[in-house]
Amino acid sequence: MTTSWGWRPCTLPGAWTALVIGCLSFTPSLLPRPALFQGVAFGLTAALGYALGVTGAWVWRALAERPARRPTPRSWRRLVIGGGLLLVVSYGLGLWWQSTVRGLFGLPGEAVLGHLLFPVGAVLVFVGLLAAARGVRWVFRRLARALTGRIGGTAARAVGALVAAAMTVLLLSGVLWNGMLRLADRSFAALDATTGATASRPTTPERSGGPGSRVPWDSLGMQGRNFVGRGPTADEIAAFTGASAPTPVRAYAGVDSAADVEDRARLAVEDLERAGGFDRGYLLVAGTTGTGWVDPGALTAFEYETGGDSAAVAIQYSHLPSALSLMADQDRARIAGRALFDAVSERWLARPADDRPRLFVFGESLGSFSLEAAFSGERDLHNRTAGGLFAGPPNFNVLYREFTDHRDAGSPEISPVFRDGRTVRFSDLPSAPAAPADRPWPDSRVLYLLHPSDPITWWSPELLWRRPDWLAEPRGRDVSDAMVWIPLVTFWQVTLDLAEFVETPDGHGHTFTREYVDGWAQVLQPPGWTAARAEQLRKLLSD
Numbered sequence: 001m002t003t004s005w006g007w008r009p010c011t012l013p014g015a016w017t018a019l020v021i022g023c024l025s026f027t028p029s030l031l032p033r034p035a036l037f038q039g040v041a042f043g044l045t046a047a048l049g050y051a052l053g054v055t056g057a058w059v060w061r062a063l064a065e066r067p068a069r070r071p072t073p074r075s076w077r078r079l080v081i082g083g084g085l086l087l088v089v090s091y092g093l094g095l096w097w098q099s100t101v102r103g104l105f106g107l108p109g110e111a112v113l114g115h116l117l118f119p120v121g122a123v124l125v126f127v128g129l130l131a132a133a134r135g136v137r138w139v140f141r142r143l144a145r146a147l148t149g150r151i152g153g154t155a156a157r158a159v160g161a162l163v164a165a166a167m168t169v170l171l172l173s174g175v176l177w178n179g180m181l182r183l184a185d186r187s188f189a190a191l192d193a194t195t196g197a198t199a200s201r202p203t204t205p206e207r208s209g210g211p212g213s214r215v216p217w218d219s220l221g222m223q224g225r226n227f228v229g230r231g232p233t234a235d236e237i238a239a240f241t242g243a244s245a246p247t248p249v250r251a252y253a254g255v256d257s258a259a260d261v262e263d264r265a266r267l268a269v270e271d272l273e274r275a276g277g278f279d280r281g282y283l284l285v286a287g288t289t290g291t292g293w294v295d296p297g298a299l300t301a302f303e304y305e306t307g308g309d310s311a312a313v314a315i316q317y318s319h320l321p322s323a324l325s326l327m328a329d330q331d332r333a334r335i336a337g338r339a340l341f342d343a344v345s346e347r348w349l350a351r352p353a354d355d356r357p358r359l360f361v362f363g364e365s366l367g368s369f370s371l372e373a374a375f376s377g378e379r380d381l382h383n384r385t386a387g388g389l390f391a392g393p394p395n396f397n398v399l400y401r402e403f404t405d406h407r408d409a410g411s412p413e414i415s416p417v418f419r420d421g422r423t424v425r426f427s428d429l430p431s432a433p434a435a436p437a438d439r440p441w442p443d444s445r446v447l448y449l450l451h452p453s454d455p456i457t458w459w460s461p462e463l464l465w466r467r468p469d470w471l472a473e474p475r476g477r478d479v480s481d482a483m484v485w486i487p488l489v490t491f492w493q494v495t496l497d498l499a500e501f502v503e504t505p506d507g508h509g510h511t512f513t514r515e516y517v518d519g520w521a522q523v524l525q526p527p528g529w530t531a532a533r534a535e536q537l538r539k540l541l542s543d
Contacts (some may be wrong), residue, residue, distance in 0.1 A: 010050065010130075012079065018126070019083045021489065022046030026094030027479040029493035030453045031509055032102045037113045037501045038094065039121025044492050046122070048128035055159030091118070097482055105453075105508050106479045192221040192254070192319060198515050199229030206249045206275050214271045221254035221316050223292035228252050237308040240537070241412025245308035249277040250299075254292060254316045260512040261332070264315045265339040269347055277311030278347060280357050282524075284312040287337050288372035292316030295364050295512035297541050298389070298520075302362070305517075305526045311357070315340050317370075330369065330396070337363075337370030344386065357400055358521070361388035364512065365456055368393045368400070375399065382423045382444045387523045391449040391512045395460045400448065411435075413469040414452045414476045426450055428476065429507075430518035431534070445523045452476020454510050455497035463491035478508050509529055514538045 010018070026038070033041065061068060099109055201217050202210030207228040209217035220228065226249045237245040251272035258264040277283060284302055286294045294314050295479040303310050317336035341361070361381075363371040368390040375381050377399065381388065393400040402426050404466055407416035417435055418424050425434035425441065426448045434447055450457055458470060467485035475481055484490075506514040517537045521529050 011054055011057065012075055013057035013077055014050040015052035015461045017056070017084070018046040018050035019079075019086060021049030021052070022122075022126075023086055023090035024486050024489045025493065026090045026097065027486065027489070027493075028097040028101050028483045029490070029497050030455050030458065030479060030483070031497045031500060031504065032098055032107060033496070033503050034110055034117075034501050035119045036117035037496060037499075038098070039118040039123075039458060040125050041493055041496055042118070043122040043125025043127075044125050044129070044496075045489050046058070046274070047133075048488055050126075050130065051133070080242060097480060100482070101480050104480065104520050105502075106505060107502065150238070153260075173229070177227060192256070195229070196220050196222065196226045199226045201225075202228055202322050204247055205249045208250065208252045208268070208271045208275075214274060215251075215253055215257050215267060219254050219257040220252055221256065221319075222291050223288070223294075224252045224254040224257075224316055226296070227294055227299075227314060230296060232303055232308075234308055237304055240304055240540070241307050243307065246280075248303040248308050249275045249280060249311035251275060251277060251313040252292075252310070252315065259317070261317055261336050261339045262343075264317075265336070265343040268315050268340065270344040272313045272344070273347060273508065277313065278351060278357060281309040282360065283344070283348070283357040283364055284305040284310065284360045285371065286312055286314040287333070287361070287367030288314050288316060289364070289366045290318040290333075292318075294362075294367065295391075295513060295516070298362055298364065298516045300380065300541060301516040301520045301537060302360075302524075304540070305520050305524050305529075307526075313340070313344060313426065314536075330366075333366050333370040334373040337373040341371065341374035358386040359384070361385055362390070364391040365510065366394065369397045372397050372399045377402065378423050378446075381446050385444050385446075387443065387445040387447075389447050389516070389519050389523050390512050391516070391519070392451070392454050392456050393448060394456050395458060402438070403448075412473045414450065414473070424448070427519070427522075430515050434522060445525075447519055447523050449512055449515060449519050450506060451478070451510070451512075452478040452510050453478045453504075455494050455500075456510050459494045459498055461491070463494055464488060476507060512543055517541065 022042045022045050025041040050345075057068075095115075098308045102109060143259040180378040190321045202213075204210055205212045207213070209220055209228050211223065215376075217225065231248060231250060232240075234245045234247045237248075249272065251268050253264040253268035253271070272278070282302070284299075286299070288294055292314070294312075299312055302312070315336055317332045344359070348359055361371045363369070371388070372390070372393075375384065379397075390400070395401070403426075404413060404416050406443075407413070407418050408420065411417040415428060415435065416426050418426075420439050421436050421441060422439075422528065423432065423444060424446045427434040428450050430447070430449060434441075452470070453476065458468065460468070462468070463485070465487060470476070471483065471490075500509055504511045506512070512519075517534050521534060
């Protein structure tokens with residue numbers, strides 16, 4: 001029976017294709033997947049499979065010039081029995097694969113009750129996508145019928161198809177997408193009025209928002225207040241180093257601190273100079289994610305390893321959290337990174353050459369994209385900085401892609417070597433010297449921290465149609481050997497991995513906190529640094 005919406009049972013070719021392609025989604029991806037989100041992956045890929053099956057059957061009938069045949073009850077029984085057996089076997093293999101992936105991460109197995117959520121995610125996503133597609137088709141048919149007799153059948157169908165296509169474009173991109181982002185930005189802006197539980201208003205002049213600051217505390221935003229309202233004290237650093245230490249300088253400007261990005265960068269640098277940041281031995285320019293977040297572990301490790309003789313500066317350019325920022329804030333991130341570094345560099349160059357701090361850059365995730373935008377290439381990084389640390393760079397980072405795509409012959413994508421590592425090096429285990437360890441690495445040192453299991457680094461639209469090198473080469477230390485590239489399927493698996501549905505421990509996924517200790521040690525080369533001191537600092541970060 002057909003409803004007014006044109007709802008019908010699934011076609012047999014579509015159902016078989018949906019089932020086969022959906023079962024491929026049980027193969028492992030970069031991160032462990034809880035059962036609910038395995039259901040989402042199944043429903044999504046099954047819906048794509050259904051579309052391919054229906055389209056393929058239609059093309060075949062058109063080429064053979066024959067009408068569609070009604071499936072027999074025996075055909076449906078074969079689908080139920082054979083497809084059910086395929087689903088059970090695939091689900092069992094999926095459980096085993098997920099167990100091995102969790103083992104690579106050192107994570108416990110999922111609770112038995114959690115597996116009951118698989119059909120919930122699968123059915124909701126599959127039925128929802130199928131209903132949306134049929135809704136578009138229903139609009140097309142109703143419009144075509146309404147126009148038939150007025151402009152002719154062929155013209156009516158053409159107009160109906162154009163309207164349906166326009167609806168699809170509005171749903172998937174353009175006007176509707178931008179409107180949703182504006183609404184999300186306003187919604188998340190409300191969070192900027194809050195302050196983290198462990199952040200407090202500075203009582204020293206070395207911080208923005210503190211006594212004498214040109215940046216009001218209330219304008220910093222939540223992440224800005226976290227940036228300046230946390231961190232080690234001079235006494236804590238002195239206890240670690242065994243020598244007297246100054247209070248580290250931290251300067252920041254939030255979205256509400258100035259009208260545009262350039263004014264925000266100028267204000268942050270003015271406050272940095274006011275606080276004495278250019279009189280320190282080390283100066284760090286930090287790129288932020290959309291909300292203005294900078295990993296506190298990276299800042300803290302930098303301040304301890306420089307003995308507190310340091311300053312750090314950052315600005316906010318958006319209210320959106322990381323997942324949305326990666327898709328929506330690339331232009332704003334690029335502009336913010338250039339504006340901030342240029343403002344810092346202008347003041348830095350105005351000082352006598354023998355009275356300048358050593359200048360470093362840092363960025364994690366979209367923050368690395370932001371700071372990369374200030375440089376034209378490897379030599380520019382070398383000439384304008386004393387070094388830098390970039391962690392978990394997104395695959396679309398321009399410099400990261402240049403260094404990786406033009407890596408030295410024989411080096412894998414997950415651990416590339418660029419021009420013998422003369423300036424830029426890569427590491428997934430920064431406790432060991434970055435390759436090539438037997439080659440000199442003078443100033444300036446730029447180190448990228450990469451994890452083989454980090455979806456932020458490995459996600460790319462090209463996963464839809466092309467096998468990447470990191471899946472053609474031997475797998476990384478925490479990626480299952482059973483992970484293979486499957487057209488369409490792998491793209492959606494890694495896309496879902498971006499949400500990181502499980503909390504990944506340090507050294508896996510997109511989590512780097514404790515690794516900043518060893519990463520900064522390779523870049524800064526603190527005098528007298530030892531493995532024991534590194535472990536002591538890692539413990540401080542954990543605590």
